[in-house]
Amino acid sequence: MTYERALPYNFMGIEGPFSRFDSASVLILPVPYEGTTCYGAGTRRGPKAIIDASRSLELYDEEIGEEIYRCGIHTLPEMEPLVEGPAFMVERISSVVEDLYQTGKLIVLLGGEHTISIGAVRGISRYTDLSVLQIDAHADLRDSYQGSPYSHACVMRRVREVCQGAVQVGIRSISAEEMEFVVDKKLGTKSSS
Structure with missing residues (x-):
């Protein structure tokens, strides 16, 4: 009997050394926040949907002739939404992004609603x-x-x-x-x- 091995649950399904935090040059931060939407629900499912879809992408980019994943892309755990309200969530995102920025890696947030952008920008706002x-x-x-x-x-x-x-x-x-x-x-x- 043979068993199919599933891809790791991360952005693009990247395996091995290319998905480790220490060797990655890109960090994917899923932020399934949905606190101020006013027209239909579902933005909280955005990060998971993007990661799910990314696992079907080809790892080779024909336009630049490279396998992009080789730069190292690490998917962080989902940031748990705070129920205290959007101001608290913005502050939390700001703090996390500021800490992650110190690593020198490119940070990519997957949302969630637009509100997460406020925290991301505040987290790196000290850079002129x-x-x-x-x-x-x-x-x-x-x-x-x-x-x-x-x-x-x-x-x-x-x-x-x-x-x-x-x-x-x-x-x-x-x-x-x-x-x-x-x-x-x-x-x-x-x-x-």
Whole structure:
């Protein structure tokens, strides 16, 4: 009788030395947080779905002619969501990202909702050359939404508080409040339809 051996449960199903923390140059941090979504549930399942799908990817990248996984990609355990609220989750993510950044490895967060981005950026905000690229249909520049300054609709407003080098691409939906902020701060954000 033969048994099929399953791939390790990590990003791309990477085995052996290429998935170990100490030899990896990339860290994958799954953050299944869903605390401020307002239109349908399910973002908490994002990290698992991405990891599941990644295990079906080819390890060879024909465009660059390399097996990317050889740089070392380590998948960290899922970060347990805090039920105390989004402010606590943002602070926890910030602390974890700041610690991980000290390793010199590239950190990739898999979410979860947009709110996790606030913590990630805050965790590395002391670096003056920091820039953030947001690719999104929504500006996410509200000061508060549904009573929370940490809502998914406020992410880039919080990011811009700690990172002036933020660029937004693909915006097609922006509120009057957000446009007023853009004009007031001379951000140059343009919406498209």
